[in-house]
Amino acid sequence: AQKVTQAQTEISVVEKEDVTLDCVYETRDTTYYLFWYKQPPSGELVFLIRRNSFDEQNEISGRYSWNFQKSTSSFNFTITASQVVDSAVYFCAVTSGSARQLTFGSGTQLTVLP
Amino acid sequence: SAVISQKPSRDICQRGTSLTIQCQVDSQVTMMFWYRQQPGQSLTLIATANQGSEATYESGFVIDKFPISRPNLTFSTLTVSNMSPEDSSIYLCSVGGQGRETQYFGPGTRLLVL
Numbered sequence: 390a391q392k393v394t395q396a397q398t399e400i401s402v403v404e405k406e407d408v409t410l411d412c413v414y415e416t417r418d419t420t421y422y423l424f425w426y427k428q429p430p431s432g433e434l435v436f437l438i439r440r441n442s443f444d445e446q447n448e449i450s451g452r453y454s455w456n457f458q459k460s461t462s463s464f465n466f467t468i469t470a471s472q473v474v475d476s477a478v479y480f481c482a483v484t485s486g487s488a489r490q491l492t493f494g495s496g497t498q499l500t501v502l503p
Numbered sequence: 504s505a506v507i508s509q510k511p512s513r514d515i516c517q518r519g520t521s522l523t524i525q526c527q528v529d530s531q532v533t534m535m536f537w538y539r540q541q542p543g544q545s546l547t548l549i550a551t552a553n554q555g556s557e558a559t560y561e562s563g564f565v566i567d568k569f570p571i572s573r574p575n576l577t578f579s580t581l582t583v584s585n586m587s588p589e590d591s592s593i594y595l596c597s598v599g600g601q602g603r604e605t606q607y608f609g610p611g612t613r614l615l616v617l
Contacts, residue, residue: 424605432593434546434608436504480545484606490536490548490561491597491606 391416391483393494401500402471410466410497412481418442421485423457423464428496429477440464471501505530505598507609515615516586523582524612526596531576536606537569540593549594552579586616 392415402408414423425437438448440457448455452469468475478498482491506529516522526535535552549569550558558571573579583590593613599606 426608431610432613433610434595434597436605436607439605490551491546493545493547495545 391421391485391492393481393483393492395479395481395494395497397497398495399498399500401502403502404473405470406501407467407469408471408499408501410468410479410481410499412464412466412494414462414464414481414483416483416485418485421483424482424484424491425455425464425466426480426482427477428480434480437466468499471499473501473503475499476501504605504607505532507596507598507607509594509596509609509612511612512610513613513615515617517617518587520586521582521584522586522614523580524594524596524614526579526581526609528577528598532598533576534599534604535573535579536597537571537579537581538595538597538608540595540611542591546595549581552581552596583614586614588616590614591616 394413397411421442423440427435427437438455445457454467456465478496480496481494484491508527510525537549538546539549540546548561549564550560550571552558552571552573554573554576568584570582593611595608595611597606597608
């Protein structure tokens with residue numbers, strides 16, 4: 390069975406602050422894939438990143454960065470210099486070769502105030 | 504990534520009626536999935552839509568309530584039958600998966616049942 394825990398239900402920051410969204414996952418598979426998705430108020434789910442279990446390199450894309458640590462089963466997401474347009478619900482998810490479905494965390498509502 | 508469209512984008516329905524949601528992809532895909540997102544909740548997989556055979560339903564979802572069609576590799580429908588207010592949710596289709604590919608999501612159908 391797989392499980393994703395996003396302990397932060399809601400986070401509120403002021404524009405230009407940095408913010409980190411936490412994600413802790415559980416899976417019995419040695420090969421698995423981790424994802425982050427963004428869901429703005431319009432409702433669509435926007436893919437942000439995929440990381441496989443063999444690649445622990447951190448990744449940076451513009452203001453976004455991701456910290457994958459297998460030792461703590463965490464895949465945290467940091468937004469640098471946050472902007473109002475970053476306000477959304479962010480979901481972390483996991484899947485593995487033995488499972489078809491994505492298992493989502495409960496999501497973190499991020500509000501960036503001007 | 505594939506371009507995915509859903510119809511309708513939103514609807515308000517009466518208790519006891521049925522609604523069919525369409526999902527169209529701009530390219531042939533092997534895997535298509537249907538998810539439900541209840542208000543303020545995370546995403547839950549309803550079923551995998553298999554081309555040429557019956558859909559594979561997850562625990563808690565049954566074919567009589569959520570019949571699915573997959574007539575070809577670019578199209579699928581999900582019907583929400585005999586609706587009740589508890590069916591008020593966002594319904595999303597996605598493509599990809601199998602543990603390697605990223606799942607991309609359609610824009611979703613917002614359903615309100617009165």
